[in-house]
Amino acid sequence: MVDVKLENIVKTFGETVALKGINLHIKAGELFTLLGPSGCGKSTTLRIIAGLDFPDSGTIYFGDEEVTYLHSSKRGAVLVFQNYALWPHMTVFDNVAYGLKLKKLPKEEIRKKVEWALDLVKLRGFEDRYPTQLSGGQQQRVAIARALVVEPKVLLLDEPLSNLDAKLRLEMRSEIRRIQRELGITVIYVTHDQEEAMAISDRIAVMNVGTVEQVGTPREIYESPRTEFVASFMGKTNVIPARVVERDGNKVTVEFEGIRLDGLHYTEKSDDVVIVIRPERIKLKPVENAVSFTGTVDLVEYYGFFIEVVGLFGETRIIARTISDRDIGGLRPTQPVTFYVNRDDIIVLPKQQL
Numbered sequence: 001m002v003d004v005k006l007e008n009i010v011k012t013f014g015e016t017v018a019l020k021g022i023n024l025h026i027k028a029g030e031l032f033t034l035l036g037p038s039g040c041g042k043s044t045t046l047r048i049i050a051g052l053d054f055p056d057s058g059t060i061y062f063g064d065e066e067v068t069y070l071h072s073s074k075r076g077a078v079l080v081f082q083n084y085a086l087w088p089h090m091t092v093f094d095n096v097a098y099g100l101k102l103k104k105l106p107k108e109e110i111r112k113k114v115e116w117a118l119d120l121v122k123l124r125g126f127e128d129r130y131p132t133q134l135s136g137g138q139q140q141r142v143a144i145a146r147a148l149v150v151e152p153k154v155l156l157l158d159e160p161l162s163n164l165d166a167k168l169r170l171e172m173r174s175e176i177r178r179i180q181r182e183l184g185i186t187v188i189y190v191t192h193d194q195e196e197a198m199a200i201s202d203r204i205a206v207m208n209v210g211t212v213e214q215v216g217t218p219r220e221i222y223e224s225p226r227t228e229f230v231a232s233f234m235g236k237t238n239v240i241p242a243r244v245v246e247r248d249g250n251k252v253t254v255e256f257e258g259i260r261l262d263g264l265h266y267t268e269k270s271d272d273v274v275i276v277i278r279p280e281r282i283k284l285k286p287v288e289n290a291v292s293f294t295g296t297v298d299l300v301e302y303y304g305f306f307i308e309v310v311g312l313f314g315e316t317r318i319i320a321r322t323i324s325d326r327d328i329g330g331l332r333p334t335q336p337v338t339f340y341v342n343r344d345d346i347i348v349l350p351k352q353q354l
């Protein structure tokens, strides 16, 4: 188990600055996720950690050892690719054994290690099959077994579930988590799917055009986003442009669509702000320490275990989510509706150039 440190990693491809000075500290034994939209630099970061690519500047440490320019085969990080990259002409056994054969280990030891790895991914009995005789999920397991059999210090997974159907994705997600916990191995995981990141990670780094915007536990990232980008990337949420119109110490009054919300916490300089409110924090009945705003019902959407009421406030649509049918009453489009939100559930952030 090692921790991985990235200090000021810069990487350019011609004119494109893919990484603009990345700093990360991934703790030993944690499952750490790089999350962000396409092109933000996740794969580049992973390839640099794997040693498949090198930064223009900056330093990488595995534990106390600097590995920035160390050859990939010497640093003990193994990358599992999105498309698994199994050798089609080799059996499952030979695919998994490959790295051990390169190391010229005795045959009996290779057999034992391959059995151990196939046990771990629950694929014993599949030794003689070829990749084409396996399902997508099974191929994924072989790729993971092949990576783990060489006992890497760090396992790197690049969008490992993106080629699987929705049901298998959920299953493999728990499998990866189980294996990671069982081995206590450091895993760095890349995805653009915020729900997947929330479910699987100990901590998440949210990336945006070559920078890390926030690092934290899934709960911290979801409940206390520090930037507009992080707030809007983490699932369906209300991000409402507004202006600070009054300040009193660290409390402000903000205005949007002629609606004033007072007593909100905000200490930044910019008066150009967004108000972030998670739909599930909006209530249709008065609550403690609440601000309220009245508009009209635009839509009522039934999702089964919850219902969403979309309210229209001037031009601004705001979504409230509730699990109880009774809260909705007989709400119909065009009727007036009042939303209530506890002030502690409202986050005011500076408006960002996105």
Ligand code: ATP
Pocket (backbone or CB within 6 Å): 013, 014, 016, 017, 018, 036, 037, 038, 039, 040, 041, 042, 043, 044, 045, 192
């Ligand atoms: P995705 O989720 O689509 O894989 P990503 O977040 O992994 O995206 P990267 O693949 O790391 O993003 O790419 C970051 C930026 O660097 C992008 O603008 C991309 O076009 C650019 N880039 C990456 N690799 C190369 C390359 N070999 N040559 C030129 N530009 C590249």
